[in-house]
Structure formats: C-alpha cells, structure tokens
Amino acid sequence: MGQAAAAAMTLGLQVSDVSGQKSVKAPAVPAYSTVGELIQGLLMRMGLARNDVEGRPLTYRVRLEREGRLLTGSEVVGDALKEDDHIVLQPNIDAGGGGN
C-alpha cells in the first residue's frame, strides 16, 4: 500500500476535553475505526479519567464542533468526520449527592 493510500485511510483531528484544558492533535486516526474505538484510544492517550471520584465508570461521547452534534459510538470515523475536524470528549458526570 502506498503512502498516499495510507494517508487517505486516516484523518487528522483536533481533540479537546470538556474543560478545554487538554487539547491534542491526532494527525492520523484510522478512518475505518468506529467513534467508540476512537474514544477509548483518546481517553488513554489524553490521560482522561475513566472513573469518577467514587470509582464509577464514566461514559464519554464525542461532540463534533462543525455540526454541533453528538456522534454515536457506532459511527465510522471516515464517514462522520472530515480532515481537521475539532471534536470534544464529553462525559456523563454524576454531580449530585448520590454518590456521597
């Protein structure tokens, strides 16, 4: 497979966490991966919490800034995203006292 073909199968993205304090460039995300797989890979690389302070797992979704919509985990990166898109990882957070 030539370099051009490989490049066509990847996308460059900019990714931020919900606070805006952590941002990364991901220059070559496989276009064939799902959004769910992308989230798992980004959590690890960005050092984002997988659990809340009570140890409960956090679930994340991706917001596509260009369209202002949330992507589903089953969407394919190459179909849903374009080169240089900016996405935000948005978690579900228990903000109440239930966990206390």
Added chain:
Amino acid sequence: MTGHTHYQCALDLFAPDGHRPDWELALESVAFEGIRRGHLPAVTGTPRGAVGPIWHAELGEPYVGAFRALVRREGGGAASSEIPTAYVRALARSASAIFVEKGALQAGDVFTYLVCAFPTPEPAADTDSPDGFVVEEIVEPLPLDEAPLRRFVATAVAQGPPMDGDVPVFIPQSVLNEAVELSRKAGDVETGGVLLGKLHRDSALPEVFVEITALIPARHTVSDATKVTFTAETWSAVETAIALRGRAESKAGWFAVAADTRAEIVETAVSRLYSPNADNELCVLKFRDGKVRTVVARELASGRIFEQICRAARLTAFLRDVRGGESGLRVSDIDAAVANAMERLASTISARNAPAYLSDLPQDVDVIAVEPVVHKVARPMRYVNRG
C-alpha cells in the same frame, strides 16, 4: 469481631490488580499552585511530573508518611507540594472490601491503614500504538486577564473562615439567587448548573483568582431524588450558551442541589427556630420586681434572619464543595447556620433594648438584667420525622 476492633492494614500501592492511585489530580493541583505563585508558565496541557514517597517519620521505609508531587514544564519552571496519605483513602476503603468479604471486618467497622511504597522499574515509554494513531499535545496560554485583586476585594464581602491555599472566587449575589431559584423550581429531584467565569491574574502578588459571571442551568440531565447526572447533551447545551453569550467565558465549575434533603433542610430550620421543645431559648430577662421571662428564638425571627441563615448554610456547602468535600446543601449546614444565628440573637438583647424587640413586656417594670441560656448541648443534632 466487634464494631470497636481496630485493624492495621498495609496498602500495597503497586498491586498487580490495577488498584493504583490516579495521580493526575494531584499533579494538576500542584501545577495550578505553581501557576498561581508564578513558578510555572500559565499554559494548558497535562502537567508532567512525578510523585514519590516521603517516608514515615517513625516507621521509615517502606511506610509512607506523605507524598511529594513535583511538576516540571518544558522551557523552565517547577513546582512541588506535599500530598497527605488521605489522597489514597478511597483505595484503602476499596481494599477493605476484601477483609469484609473474608469476615475479618464487619461493614461499618473502623479500621486504620498504613501506606507502603516499593520501588519498581521505570515503565518503558509507550511508543506502541496498536490502534494505529498517536496524539500530540497542544499547549496554549491560559485565558488569564491581568487585573488587580484589590479591585475585586473592594466590592466583595468575605464569607467563611479563610484557609491557607484558598483560591479567591468572586460570586455575584445574582448568581447565588439564581441557584436558589433553580433549586426551588426543581421539585423533588436533584438539580444542578454550570458556573461560567473568567480567570484573572494579579502578577504583582502573584495570584490567580476566579470571577464567576453566570450560571447556566443544567439541561438534559438525568435526575432523581438522590443524584443528577450531567450528560453529553448537558455539556453541548452549555457550549451553545457560552457561544451565544459571546463573552469569552470558561466553565468554572458545576454544582448540584440535593433534593433528598431539601424538605429536611427546611423542616430542620423551622423546627429549631419554632418548635417548643427544640432547645431554642435564647436568654432570660430579669425584671426589677424579681420576675423573669424567657426569650425564645421565634420571638426574634424575621425575614432578615432567615435570609442570613440560608446564605450562611449555602456558603458552608459551597466552601465544602470547592475544598473537595461533599457536594450540595446538607442538613448539618442549616443546623450550624441556625445555631450561629441563635447565638447572635441571644447577644442582641440587652436590658436597655429589650422593649424594642419584645412588644409584650410590662411598661412599668424595668428589665434589669439579661442572662444567656446555657444549652445542654451547644450544637444539638435534630432528627426530623420525614414520615
């Protein structure tokens, strides 16, 4: 086994089962402190650093007395801070489950733990990317406006006892009022909101402080009586609100108001002020003719007092939250606020001004002394019937 037995357990921080401390928050805290004091550049990004043990003063290695977190930034600058072993308390609690399962501890038993640390080989740099991509961190300047702290202090009222290390946070009264209104409208479920604000820096001190500018009610939450969950849709709605406002604000924090205690909180306050058996006597008036009259809290209650109580309770809850404690208003907050208000009321009455506060005093007999009532318990806890 009894509930009074104490245990001394060792907590292995390098257990192979994955129960390792997450030092990310500690490093972020140290990094922010470094930015506040001007030791680190004010930039975004994941702080790089290390956490190592400070050996226990009496027991020595491998027992840990505290941790030291050190953060360095590329291009210069470093900051460090001591982290108490309480940082790993949640892990200790989690580890204690094993002892409960084996019957060595009963649920609810008090136990003590010691933290141990053992050196391990430095992990190899993670250059492998099995799912085919790598990331490069983007480091940007923090959005800090240069502003003199004294300008904000001049128009603010300090609330609560100051603690070393507190970050100054300025909250307009309108935001607090909105939070109260939000809670009222929520009914019997928990509710919450996101606080927007701006970071300021006073380089002359140096200090970084927060100006809260608005409250965005949390939409698209999943709420019940005991918790509220902010969903991805919640954050999207907040992003939209920030964009529409167009004031270059940042998310400064979020909060929840617990519904399970709302009725309890109100009932507690009312009970403590008005219940005949609530130990709410304030003082005893002594008249010239030898008669006495007891003054109780409800006689001096007013809208102003209620407002002061609510404000004090909210402040206590807020300070606890920002210091990493429980979120939301608690019955204990209102209880303490009422106790403080009653102490103030008791000291308000004097022999001279008593007739101004109490309309039913005899006109022809002077009050010659006011003696405070000594309560059996200074800050009694109350149990409210919720049935």
